[in-house]
Amino acid sequence: MSDQDVIYKTDALIAQDIDQYLKVHEHKTMLRFITCGSVDDGKSTLIGRLLYDSKMIFEDQLAALEADSKKVGTQGGEIDFALLVDGLAAEREQGITIDVAYRFFATEKRKFIVADTPGHEQYTRNMVTGASTADLAVILIDARKGVLTQTRRHSYLAHLIGIQNIVLAINKMDLVDYDQAVYDGILKDYSEFARSIGIATFTPIPISGFKGDNITGPSDNMPWYKGPALIAHLESVEVNSATDAGKPFRMPVQWVNRPNLDFRGFSGLIATGAVRPGDAVRVLPSGKTSTISRIVTLDGDLDVAVAGQSVTLCFADEVDCSRGDVIALADNPPQAADQFEASIVWMADEAMLPGRPYWLKIGTQTVTATIQQPKYQVNVNDAGGVGSHLAAKTLELNAIGVANLSTDRQIVFEPYAANRTLGGFVVVDKISNATVAAGMLHFSLRRAQNVHGRAPAVGRDFQAGLKNQRPAVLWFTGLWGAGKSTIANLVEKKLARMNRHTFLLDGDNVRHGLNKDLGFTDADRVENIRRVGEVAKLMTDAGLIVITAFISPFRAERDMVRQMMQPGEFVEVHIDTPLADAEARDVKGLYKKARSGELKNFTGIDSPYEAPEDPEIRVDTTKLTAEEAADAIVARLIP
Known part of the structure; x- marks a missing residue:
């Protein structure tokens, strides 16, 4: 059946029975895929061609496209399909993709959501964002240029994210006269690279996104190619939801559904597997067990629910279950732990601060997590080989590294390779609420099972x-x-x-011993305060009143120490002195050295100080003497 026959058949079905057409369309499978590769490999043009050939462009859009193509297009007045995707003014002016552009289209057999990701290195985080939900990656190569650094980078990232279906689209074959030798040479180079980073299989297709060769059907210009056209391959490849359905049942709980006194259910999106009424399930991390009594949806109860469906599960027993818990098969549950090794993609302009507490969101769970200094940074460029390891003390924007992390309580997880939902996470800054990183859990650390809390023989209440x-x-x-x-x-x-x-505790008795290995960079300041906080916690367990005197410039670290203590035990005392007054008192001349550039990372000059927003005690040293301030603090502590 030709493409035109398919269109006539679809139009006839719409004209005869719109309800039947919508029903057929509703039950088509969905494939999410990304296009990636180097700059000017033709990613946006390819997506525009897919939208055009699948008849997903309205007449007014087509008219606007033709007008824009003549005005700002790059194809000499012919239709510039890239303009359908590159919607930002900056993208059209520069002829590049900056942000991730999502587009929907459909064929007779399947629905698609495609993400057009940027090719420039500085937008690597955008590419990772687009790849995080994809079933397949189309990696484009300009036939005139061959395998480039960004081709290797995006291939490695797609493999790292866990995309198993990779299409190598060797594009712009029309510009090399459809030469098979060019195609074979590129295929040989890419195959050698793919094996080196662990990509076992991929599907190569020679195409021309601009001319339409091997997009919707076989190209007469390349009779030597015997494989499928791009659309045919996209329509037949297995999607993740089909694979996930065969895995053990897992459902993170999004909310407890309690509309009235007679109904209590647990709602969420099934991540993997299938569930039926009567199945024995376990709620994690508590480990409580029950059986499924009902599977409730808006359209009525189900006899079975599978991965990708949003449902409400009812238990036969009154079992404690809340948001963030995971419902799983009773005889095959996932693990729970609080220390892990993970790959981390850093997405923030500010570098990662090892030891700083961040929010970590995984599935429907949100916990506090601290990331240790990276074991190594992954090289995603050519030098030394893509995937090789580089030494690193932190991670900068777009860097990828492997590090250990710990959470403040156990979380339910599975390795990312087995379960994206319970293995993939995002890291959020506690102060700005900005997403600063994405990551993939590898495994829990052995020491997480070997190190256990110990109740002291003499408790803190007795000590106090x-x-x-x-x-x-x-x-x-x-x-x-x-x-x-x-x-x-x-x-x-x-x-x-x-x-x-x-x-x-102050710098004199801490930095000469416990913290003598630390400097004054932001990362070292974070670790300095973390260690001081841990020591202070042990001392309060011994019943002591601990007094600390540290600049401790970051709110996040002061809040971290507060969270270590029992409620009400942490008393933040802000010695509020204007910078000019503090500088005037500086008998050591440190401010002068900092302003001249002799002393780096000096708080208040070239390193920030985040003043407390709501301290328990605020001392205005322009109004109180040191003696008066001390009296006020003691009176507040011991009324």
């Missing part, structure tokens, strides 16, 4: 009772020269005279 006091952490923060140490020392002396048991 012996000392006749309530444990606390007085956390002094402020600029260099604000007067933190001066006031902290006075507070400790006043508490000692009141027979209180204290310990003062």
Whole structure:
């Protein structure tokens, strides 16, 4: 059947029975795929051609396309299909794709969502975003240029993200006179590279997105090619939902559905597998078990639900289950752990700060996570070989690395290679709420199973009772020269005279021993405060009043320490001194050196200070003497 016959058949069905047409269209399978590759390989043109050939362009759009092609097109007045996708003014002006553009189209056999991803290196994070939900990647190569660095980079990223269906579209064959030797040479080069990074199979297709060769049907210009046309391959490839349906049942709970006293169900999108009424299931991480009594949807109860469906499950028993939990088969549940190795793609302009607490979102679970210094950064360029390892202390924008991370509580997970939903995560900055990274879990760390919490034989309440006091952490923060140490020392002396048991932590007794390996970069400052916080926590467990005097410039780290303590035990004391006053008191001349460039990473000059937004105690040193400030702090701690 020719393409024209398919169109006539579809038009006739629409004219005769629109309901039947919509029903047929509704039950078509959906394939999500991306186009990627180097700049000017023809990604946007290819998608425009797919939209055009599948008759997904309205007449007014076609008229606008023809007008735009004459005005800003790059095809000498002929239709420039790329303009259907490159909608941003900057994209049209430069002839490049900047953002990820999503487009929908359909054929007689299948529906498609295609993501056109940027080719430039600086937009690598955009490519990863588009690839995260894709079943297939179309990697384009300009037949005139062959395999380029960005071809290798995007191939590696597609493989890393877990895309198993890869099409190598060798494009612009019309510009090399449809020469088979050119095609064979590129195929040989790419095959050698693909094997080196672990891509076992891929489907090569010689095409011309502009002319339409091998797009919807065989090309008369390339009789030597005997494989499928691009659309035929896209229509027949197996989608992830079909593969996921054969895996063990997993459903992250999105919300507890309780419309009235007589109904309680647990709603979510089934990630993998299938479930039926009567199946024995387990709720994780609690491990509670029950059986499925009903599978409820808006259209009525189901006898079976499979991966990709959103449903509400009802249990036969009253089992505690809430958002973030995972419902799984009782005899084949996923794992739960709090320490992992993961691949991380950094997407923020600011570099990753090892040890800083971030939000980690995986499935419907949200937890606090800290990322350690990378084990290595992955090389995604040519030098040294794509996929080789580079030493790194942090990850910059668009960098990819492997690092260990830990969460503040156990999360339910599976390796990303087995389950994208329970293995893929995003990292969110706690202050800005911006997404700063995406990642893939490899496995839980063995030490997560070997290290367990131990209840002390002598508890913290008993320790505090012996000392006749309530444990606390007085956390002094402020600029260099604000007067933190001066006031902290006075507070400790006043508490000692009141027979209180204290310990003062500051740079003098921490950076000469515990933290002597740390400098003053942002990453080292984060780790410095993390270690101090852990020590302070142990001291409060011993019943002590801990006094700290650190600049601690970042809110995120001060909040991290607050979360380590019992409610009410963390008392943030902001020694609020204007920068000009602090600089005037600087007897060591450090501000002067910082302003002249002799001293790098100095807080307030070339390193930021994030003042507390709502501290328990604020000391205005322009209005209080050190003695008065110490008295006020002691009165607040011990009324």
